[in-house]
Amino acid sequence: MIKQKTNSKSNWHIRCRQTFAKKRKECSTGLLMNPKNWNAKKQFVESPEPDPERINT
Template sequence: MKLNILFLVRKTKLNKKGMCPIRCRITYNKERYPFATGQYINPKNWNSKQQYVEPPEPDAELINTQLSLIKTKLSQTFLFLQVKGGEFTVDDICKQYKGETPKKEFGVMEVYNLHSDRIKKLIGL
């Protein structure tokens, strides 16, 4: 499966300075996960086809570098999860990207075995 990374400008969310946020949306297995990039621009300076900020935006080069870093880090995270093996979701990609460790879900038998091992250690068996 392929990871799709898209940057979007939310023109409906203009702040007092007339700037709008750039959001990132990743899509994997037909599941979407949008999140804020923390970058704000004048919507007139956004090139949606090329996915970058154009001059005369004051910090165009810096913002484009930040977006490139986000895209690179997401791609590395996706590759890491692929190499690690097993199935994963778009939420797992985002958690790994943000530095969170995905919580492993335990079944009834795993919980029972985990607790029985701890009890055996406590009583010295």
């Protein structure tokens, strides 16, 4: 999640970061989530978010 990048409803943009051979690539997933539904300790999205299973996979 990029906390600095929010839309007008204060939702976070979800990004994907991959590292291979010490090179990092980052791309947007096109998904948004409400920061209140993010469980930082467990590192996943919780239920009030629509379709949390899709986001967590």
